[in-house]
Amino acid sequence: MLEKLDTNKLEEKYTKKWDEEKTYKFKNDPNMKKYTIDTPPPFTSGELHMGHVLSYSFFDFAARYKRMNGYDVYYPQGWDTQGFPTEVKVEKKHGRLPPAEFRKKCVEWTEEMIKRMKSQMIEMGFSPDWDYEYKTMDPEYHKKVQLSLIRMYKDKYVYRAKHPVYWCPRCMSAIAKAETEEIEKSGKLNYIIFKGPEGEDLQIATTRPELMHACVAVMYHPEDKRYTHLKGKEITTALGKKVKAIPDKLVEKEFGTGLLMVCTFGDKDDVLWTHRYKLPIIEAIDERGKLINAGDLDGLKAEEAREKLIEKFKKEGKLVKQEDVKQAVKVHDRCKRPIELKSSLQWFADIKSHAKEIKEWASEIKWIPDFGIHYMTDWIENVDWDWVISRHRVFGTPLPFYVCEKCGYSEPAEESELPFYPESAKTKKCPKCKENLIPEQTVADCWVDSSITPLIIAGWPDENYKKLYPSDLRPQGVEIVRTWAFYTVYRSTVLTGKPPFKEILLNGNVLAPDGRKMSKSLGNIISPSELKKEYPVDSVRQWAALSGAMAKDRPFSYEDIRFSKSFINKYWNASRFIEKFLENYKHSKPEKLKLLDRWILTKLNGTIKSYTDSMENYQFHSALHKMHEFFWHDLCDNYLEYVKYRVYNDTEKQPALYSLYEVLYNSTKLLAPVMVFTTEEIYRELFHSPESGSIHNSRWPKPLKITELSEDELILMDEFNSIVSSARQFKASNRLSQNSELSSMKIYSEKEYPDELIDELKNILKVKIIKIEKGEFSVSMEI
């Protein structure tokens, strides 16, 4: 017997049971068709947020749906563990430690975070097979990442070179373009006097005067009449240095004075011009962001130097004016500090010369929604440089190479040396200059780790990996298309010759209810654990399904989650009601179904069809909508009321019970992927048979083999329903209870009413006499 609904109890009970019964086990059965999900390994922050819940719910729905459709679902869960934020946390707690010890502390800390997140995932009813859990910090994982890099090195995808890179002075590491963010900052545009060839004043405009010591040219637009006479002439900077004036179309005439200074590493254009015009390279800033080659300004931070210099120019009368400007400053996405461009010896992965192929590989994948691919192609088209894969950090996968510091020679570690750790690496001689080779000290960008997840989960490099590769589904957030999706498509295809997944499902961010980003500073964060205190997990999961707008940010909606909770209640109570009558019921198809029975079963069939269709296309939102409509309104508001007189009074009870059974049984199954706990309880309590086990391993419903209502009959039923509605309305407006009797009813209709339906109306509405006449549809009645 179903008891009063206690969702907490159900959640506890079944979480345990599913674990014991290994309900979500990947069978690895060669005879079964496979469905592989390349799940996102979350960064191990220790806290599951609403974005996780949304995204993870989506593929949990898919996994459960596929399982019920007879697939052997391979749904592993991994953890993206290494990286800067962990180092910061551990450093805060333990201070600076020698690398090996520090790494150990990072691992300990991460294990703790994983424990927390894992239990939150289990609470949410997610159904991975935990036997296939992976962590990017495991030596086994390191080994595979390193192997992938060695292979890419041998195939000339990975190389070491000196090249300008984005550099974070705070983190003292190179970072990739994808890790940069822009924030708007207000700054000053300074107009400073340089001297022309005749000693005349020339004003340049700059926001970064502190880089002037590295000024190597002055630029203007080739059609700017004010300056064309300067072509090739020597200009003297405010610091007294002589540089050439060069025209270039990239210069904006309208900005500032139309004249600017080039400082090698000021910004991307500076780097471009330096290369284009083969200008001398002057390092202006060191890895800590402090000035070098700047005489008495050496060692100062950029901001300090800027102030000093402006002061100096003011005194000398070389500062004409300062204008307030809004500028976009590139910052490191993890630490939010402004970044610099720096020429540096780093490891790169060649993406620039493969942009076209990567685009083709991406187009072989089905993007859901289809416009999602734009995020990727737009990004590829704007790639300027190759991907910097080396990071000057500790908690990461060591790059498996040896380098000669003297001549620049490099070679990969042997495959037998893997996993490779620099502190335990071999001693080797440089074959070129006989110096000692030193093991590479940098680690890989975290995206190097995570960009081979489809290979890792499939068991690569073991040849058997082909059985599980490519993955069927890659679910992920739209904000990491340019990183995770991009790098995965690139690396995995390079390594295997095949794009890494067949379909990619994109989800957006969860915003605060007010439409703004959730953030600590705004205090508008909604956490899953808080939500869970007030709402059943099944309603949180329904919220996720209802937020289904793919690849779009959506505010969190309390309305949706409250509605979901009400629906669970409705579903539960309807089940209890039906259970009462099924007590001594033997399930078998009656010879004759009544019209109303066929009506609800026809509706059921329609729901099964459209629900299945929506699930096939990951349209959880519309699937659930149709279900709500059917279950709440067709079933509860109408059909249940229609059959009450039959089940209470034992008149033509069997067909009604048969219909109720089928409707509830099949609805329960349809709802199972989303409402995992409540459906399990109802399934086991009402429909369980020993061999069937969990609903989550039961078969997905198919439309029943019944004589469905014809189009005409369905239209007739619509009219029937509106007659009922009129009667209810009539009773309500006459302050009568709904089960009060009516003496007579007159219906005008263009349709033929079978006697059966007239009798139904009499019984359902308690009307003594009903008259039907031909005419435009209308209903009238008397008390």
Next chain:
RNA sequence: GAGCCCGUAGUCGAUCGGUUAAGACGCCUGUCUUACACACAGGAGAUACGCGGUUCGAUUCCGCGCGGGCUCACCA
């Protein structure tokens, strides 16, 4: 500046050319009618951002404008 999404009742959102434009939340009026008051029965509330065009017919397709969002590039 470029590309992409989008603009439907107070709010959120269906309707992928065709009768009176779903549904939810909120609001109003009744009802504790033996599953459910987290409910039921009803009600009010939308000239579908604007203007053109295609069409027998447009909320739905196209163009322009206005207004939002996202991504990228943003200028020293």
